Amino acid sequence: MKSKNFQAIYVMWLREMKRFLRAKSRIIGTLAMPFFFLVSLGFGLRTGFNLPGMPQGANYLDFLVPGIIGMTMLFTATFAGLSVLWDKEFGFLKEMMVAPVRRSAIVFGRIIGGITTSFIQGILILIISFLMGFKVANPLSILLTFLFMFLIGVGFIGFGIAIASKMQDVHGFSLIIQFIIFPTFLLSGALFPVNSLPGWLKLVVYINPLTYGIDGLRGSLIGFSQFPLLLDLFLLLIFDLAMVALGAWLFSKTEV
Amino acid sequence: MSAIEVKNLTKDFNGLKAVDDISFEVKAGEIFGLLGPNGAGKTTTIKMLATLLSSTKGEAKVCGFDILKQRDEVRNSIGIVFQEPALDNRLTGQENLDFHARLYGLDKETRETRMREVLNLVDLEDKANVLVQNYSGGMQRRLEVARGLMHYPKVLFLDEPTLGLDPQTRHHIWDYILNLNQKEKITIILTTHYMEEADYLCQKVAIIDFGKIIVQDTPKNLKDLLGGDVISIEATPAKEVFGVFEKVPWVKKISQHDGIINLNVKEGEKKIPLLMKIAQKETDFEIKSVNLRKPTLEDVFLYFTGKTIREREAGQTEKNRMMMRRRFRR
Numbered sequence: 001m002k003s004k005n006f007q008a009i010y011v012m013w014l015r016e017m018k019r020f021l022r023a024k025s026r027i028i029g030t031l032a033m034p035f036f037f038l039v040s041l042g043f044g045l046r047t048g049f050n051l052p053g054m055p056q057g058a059n060y061l062d063f064l065v066p067g068i069i070g071m072t073m074l075f076t077a078t079f080a081g082l083s084v085l086w087d088k089e090f091g092f093l094k095e096m097m098v099a100p101v102r103r104s105a106i107v108f109g110r111i112i113g114g115i116t117t118s119f120i121q122g123i124l125i126l127i128i129s130f131l132m133g134f135k136v137a138n139p140l141s142i143l144l145t146f147l148f149m150f151l152i153g154v155g156f157i158g159f160g161i162a163i164a165s166k167m168q169d170v171h172g173f174s175l176i177i178q179f180i181i182f183p184t185f186l187l188s189g190a191l192f193p194v195n196s197l198p199g200w201l202k203l204v205v206y207i208n209p210l211t212y213g214i215d216g217l218r219g220s221l222i223g224f225s226q227f228p229l230l231l232d233l234f235l236l237l238i239f240d241l242a243m244v245a246l247g248a249w250l251f252s253k254t255e256v
Numbered sequence: 257m258s259a260i261e262v263k264n265l266t267k268d269f270n271g272l273k274a275v276d277d278i279s280f281e282v283k284a285g286e287i288f289g290l291l292g293p294n295g296a297g298k299t300t301t302i303k304m305l306a307t308l309l310s311s312t313k314g315e316a317k318v319c320g321f322d323i324l325k326q327r328d329e330v331r332n333s334i335g336i337v338f339q340e341p342a343l344d345n346r347l348t349g350q351e352n353l354d355f356h357a358r359l360y361g362l363d364k365e366t367r368e369t370r371m372r373e374v375l376n377l378v379d380l381e382d383k384a385n386v387l388v389q390n391y392s393g394g395m396q397r398r399l400e401v402a403r404g405l406m407h408y409p410k411v412l413f414l415d416e417p418t419l420g421l422d423p424q425t426r427h428h429i430w431d432y433i434l435n436l437n438q439k440e441k442i443t444i445i446l447t448t449h450y451m452e453e454a455d456y457l458c459q460k461v462a463i464i465d466f467g468k469i470i471v472q473d474t475p476k477n478l479k480d481l482l483g484g485d486v487i488s489i490e491a492t493p494a495k496e497v498f499g500v501f502e503k504v505p506w507v508k509k510i511s512q513h514d515g516i517i518n519l520n521v522k523e524g525e526k527k528i529p530l531l532m533k534i535a536q537k538e539t540d541f542e543i544k545s546v547n548l549r550k551p552t553l554e555d556v557f558l559y560f561t562g563k564t565i566r567e568r569e570a571g572q573t574e575k576n577r578m579m580m581r582r583r584f585r586r
Contacts, residue, residue, distance in 0.1 A: 007359070007361055011358040098336055
């Protein structure tokens with residue numbers, strides 16, 4: 001029974017890989033938005049643009065790249081979690097639900113599959129940034145960057161699974177994107193320093209887990225962060241544990 | 257030995273009894289049919305037996321395993337083909353089967369031999385590497401049957417296996433089902449609202465309506481219950497005709513639908529002359545046509561519920577619409 005659950009995790013990952021590699025349009029579709037943000041804002045505001053709260057002397061591209069990496073992770077990971085919804089829509093979820101494996105194994109398989117595809121896309125954006133002239137302070141810090149990418153990804157996949165488990169069909173999909181994902185992105189400090197926001201909006205920023213992810217990415221990539229990196233790590237870890245537990249719990253209660 | 261034992265199984269959806277105290281038994285190796293209109297509770301029954309829904313009351317055993325306490329054992333010993341497609345159409349047929357086999361813990365060697373076997377059984381070997389999104393409806397259904405068989409289940413559930421398929425494909429699927437019942441010695445329990453499907457495939461049929469099993473037996477015994485033959489009379493005015501034949505001693509049961517009067521009789525061919533004699537005596541009605549036939553399961557359903565299955569489904573749809581309306585108003 002135990003090995004069967006490991007098989008289930010593996011096969012969920014394998015399926016995600018196959019689907020990912022086949023759906024070229026999906027990869028391009030999810031990468032297009034961060035790419036456009038990166039190119040237009042990065043080149044457009046490159047020179048002479050320095051807001052209070054940005055590191056002295058840094059250009060805007062340096063400030064933006066960690067934010068766009070965080071954005072890529074946010075979108076790809078949430079979509080990966082929400083893919084439960086498509087399985088519900090196309091009936092494939094029933095095939096998994098009736099299998100003699102733990103539902104938690106299916107959730108873990110999904111998370112591992114989702115984090116792999118999100119990671120690949122995040123790294124693609126990172127490579128594009130390097131091509132645009134972005135430089136890392138210390139090559140070793142890339143490893144720390146990967147850790148933050150991983151933590152952002154896992155948390156939002158769990159979040160996506162939790163939401164998808166509660167939804168009946170795909171009709172609410174665009175609502176989630178407009179009312180949850182976009183505000184999460186815009187109010188995370190990804191595009192601008194949050195210092196100038198009014199107090200109540202700042203509160204939203206501090207509740208937003210992505211804030212700490214992007215702060216961590218900025219700290220590891222350009223050596224500039226608003227909070228201590230350990231605090232970022234700690235808060236993200238709590239967010240991840242909570243979301244994975246919530247996602248696994250809601251998913252296991254789904255009746256099809 | 258019984259493959260499935262169901263005792264007083266009930267499912268209550270917020271006060272609405274979808275399945276109401278049903279009991280039945282399926283022998284190993286049998287093809288058993290749950291026959292009834294849409295919304296009668298067939299799918300709910302199947303979902304409970306397949307551990308996808310928990311029952312409200314009663315108990316059931318599949319291959320000797322309790323559906324509530326031994327879920328994993330039950331899941332291991334059953335295969336299921338759902339009413340709506342449940343395939344990943346971004347994967348090929350073979351990948352769908354492989355996915356399934358791994359979920360059920362089959363080793364590499366078994367996976368490969370079994371895949372060939374089941375693909376052969378449903379004639380899909382040459383389509384194994386095609387993406388499922390390019391399959392026709394009938395091919396998808398066959399692939400699902402093949403998938404349901406991958407892990408050597410002892411019991412196979414088929415929920416409306418031919419719903420939405422054209423008549424020719426339907427007959428093909430029937431042949432596959434009979435074939436695998438014989439070749440694999442597998443117990444099959446299927447739901448259907450097609451009378452002829454139940455008649456053609458099932459060794460035993462339970463007729464289910466409004467969540468209750470009304471009657472269960474072999475199709476032959478069920479039809480014999482009606483007393484042999486059915487004579488349908490088309491006549492005007494139907495009311496008069498009904499009144500006259502109601503009193504005739506050799507008519508076992510009489511019913512009226514859409515202006516047609518059905519008489520359940522024994523040895524129908526000998527009753528037609530008698531019927532004509534009565535008709536000649538009466539002057540206030542006119543008989544347009546008389547039709548003698550062997551009863552079908554449709555007649556059995558009519559006999560026990562007083563409605564044809566189509567009328568019942570129309571009523572059900574009306575009821576659902578009302579419920580939807582109520583829900584939206586709220």
